[in-house]
Amino acid sequence: MSVAALEPGTGRRTVYGSQTHVTASLVKVDILAALLLRAQHEGRSLTPWETSTAASMIQSSDNDSAGALWRRIGGGPGLTDANKTLGLTSTQAGPGVHWGLTRTTAADQLTxxxxxxxxxxxxxxxxxELIRTFMGNIDADQDWGVSAEGSRWQLKNGWLQRSHSKRWVINSMGRVxxxxxxxxxxxxxxxxPSMSHGISTVERAARTAVHALRSTTPPVPPIVH
Structure with a gap:
């Protein structure tokens, strides 16, 4: 397990674990960010098709929509280019059409x-604002993970049962x-060993991270002369 948390109002930050993890559907936020960066570079808004497909990808975690937008951004190379702009330094795009096998770190996802x-x-x-809106309106059956510690939230989860081990990848990130x-x-x-076990573990970790941040002293702001 890896955990990263930030309280932006105070600058308190914690990161536990530097290893890379398979993203599963967590990468869909990154795919959408890459699509939006490409549209910005082209000086345009998203098309109606791109917008509706992105909504389905984030809010319902639809895999066909993710595959379509993965192709639209240029696959792995397109994601890698976007991540250079976004400041993600330890994320490796999934091979070929396998966007869900992208690997990342908790620190990169916090970025x-x-x-x-x-x-x-x-x-x-x-x-x-578009990404925030989609992350704040996910399907009800996906309201788990980091939302366990929040009264209001915007999130994206990822889950995948690995074919070789039958064990589960369970990921969650968001603003709470x-x-x-x-x-x-x-x-x-x-x-x-199961999706439900992974969800419970992730939710405990999210609560622990927030409580740990609240118990630490905020960093001293720099003195500006």
């Missing part, structure tokens, strides 16, 4: 969340409001 939710970002204001503050939280895991 992606910051690009989506912070005020300063390579993503335009309208691009960030809890204890009167805002947190960005990422939990990546693999090796769970």
């Amino acid at each position: 992606l969340l910051t690009a989506v939710f912070a005020d300063t970002s390579p993503l335009s204001t309208s691009s960030r 409001e809890a204890h009167g503050s805002t947190f960005y939280v990422v939990v990546l895991s693999h090796g769970s």
